[in-house]
Amino acid sequence: MSLRDDFQPKWKLFLKWGWLSFAVFILMAPVFYTMYISFNELGFGAKYYVFTFQWYENVFSDKQLINALGWTMLLALITLPIVIPFGLLSAKLYKQSTKKVWIVFVLLSPLFVPADILGSALLVFFKNLNKFFTFISEYTGIYMFETWFDLGIMTAVIGLIVYTLPYVFVVVMITMARYRPEQTEAARDLGASAWRAFWEVEFPQIRAGVFSACAFVVILTFNEYTRTSLLKGGFDTFTSVLISQMLNTGMSEESYAMASIVSLVAIVIVSVILIVTAVRTEQLEKLTRVVKEPN
C-alpha cells in the first residue's frame, strides 16, 4: 500500500467497492431473476407473486429432460478422465519446454475461437474424416474404424475436450505455481521413481486444484450448447432441451425452473471450492508464519 492511500477519504473507497459490487450484481442479475421467476406460480410478467414449487415438480417428472440429464452426465463422465490427465501432462510439458509460445498458442487459443466457428469447423472435419474412413474400409475390407467419427458421443466428447482443456490447463498451472519443484528433486534423489515422486509428493499438494478443475469441467459440460449441439448427433443434452423449449414455446415456467437448477448447482459448487481454498490458504499461511517466526 502506498502512502497516498492513508490520506484518501473513506467514502471514495466505499464508492469503489460499491462499483465493484454493482458490476458483480449486474453480471449475476439475470441468474437471480431467473430463480425469482421460477418460484412464481403465475410465471413471468404476472401482477402478483404466488410462491410455488410446482414448476420444479414438473421439471423432475419430465422424461425427456431426465433423459437429457443422463446424456449430459455421461458426456461429462467420459470427458473428465481424459481431459484432467491431459491438463496435468500439458502443464508439465509447458514447465519443461523451451518453446513456450507454441504450447500456449495451441492450448489457449481455443478460448479465443468463438463456439460457432469452432463447432462448424469440427463438424465439417468429422464429416470429411468419416468419408475418408468409409472409403478406406471399402477399399481394404477392414470395417473396424468405419463408424469412429459418425456424429455421436465420440465427436461430442472431442469437442468438449477441445473446449475444456484450456480451462483445466490454466487451473492446473495456477495450483502448480505454488508447488516448489525442489521437493520432486529431493524425492528423486532419495530413489523414488518419477511417477512415485509425482503421485506421492506433488499430487497431494496440487490435489485441490485438480478437484476444482474437475468441477469446472463438469460445469462447463453442462453449460455448453453450441459445440455439443453441432457435434452430438442423435441424442439430447440438457442445454439443447432448454434451448429448444425456449426457442419453440418461448420461456415457459419450466425452463426458468430448469435454468435455476443448473445455475444453483454451479454456484454451489464454485462457492464450496472458493470457501475450501480460502480456508486452506489461511491455514497454510498460519503454518508458514509459525515456521518463519517461532514466537
Added chain:
Amino acid sequence: MFISKNNILFKVPVIFMIIFFVLPLSLTVVWSVFERTMFWMEPGFTLFSYENFFFSARLENFVVSMLHSSVSVFCSFLIGFPIAIFIRRRVKKIAQHRVMLLFILPFMVSEIIRIFALRPILSRNGVLNDLLINFGFIDSPISAFVFTPTGVVIGEIVSFLPFMIFSTFLALEAIPNYIFEVCSDLGVNRRKMFADIYLPLAAPGLFAGSVFIFVNGIGIALIPTILGGPGSVNAGLIATQAIIALDFPLAMAVSAIMMCTLMGLLYIGHRLFNLTKLLEPIS
C-alpha cells in the same frame, strides 16, 4: 525415464489439440474453396463462397457486427479496467484472488441462461423499465433495450466483462509494487499515473481481453439470435445458418475469415506486447 523431455506421453495433449483444433481450423481455408454440391461439397477451386460473402448483404452485416463488438470492447474497458486497477491497488494481497473469483461465479453459469434471462429483464414490461419508471427517471417504458443493437451490446458486455477484468488483472499483477511506491513518493498525479503506468503496463492484458471480446462478439451466434431482433446478424450466425442451409463452403469461408481476423490480431498483439507475459505470474 518417465519424465524426460522427449517422452511422447507429455506431448499427447498437444498432438490431440493439433489434430482436433489446429488442423480443422486451418483446413477451413481449403474447404472454403471447394465446390458446393447438393448436400455436401466436392474438391475443386472456386472463390464463389467468398464472392457470396463479400458481394452481398453479408459483408455489411459483418462490418456492422464488428462495429457493435468494438462498442462492447470499449464499454467493457470502461467498466472493467477500473475494477482491475482497484483490486490490484486497494485490496489486500491475500484477498485479491478471492475478489477476482467473485467474477468467476457469473461466468460459471451457462451463458445461454444469462443471455436468455436478459430478455425479461430488458423488455418493455421488464424489470429495468419498471425500476426506471418507479424511480421517476422516465415516464413511458423504453423499448430500445432489447431486440436492437443496444440489446446485443448489453448482452456482449454481460457475457464477456469478466474476461476483460481477468486479463487486465493478470497483467497488473505482474507489475512489482515498488513502481507504485516510487510514483506516489514522487507525487505523480492520477491522470499521469493512468496514462504512463497502468495503461502501458497492462497493455498485454488489455489487448488479450479486447481481442477476446471483439472476436466472440462477432462470432457467437446466440447473442444476436436472442437479443438482437430482426436483421441482427453476425459472422457466427452466418456460419451456422449456412450449415443449416447445407452450404458448407460458405460456412467454411466465414470460419476462415474469422480465423484470419483472430490470428492476425493475436499475432499483432504478440509482436507488440508479448502476450506470454500474461502467464508469467502462474508459471
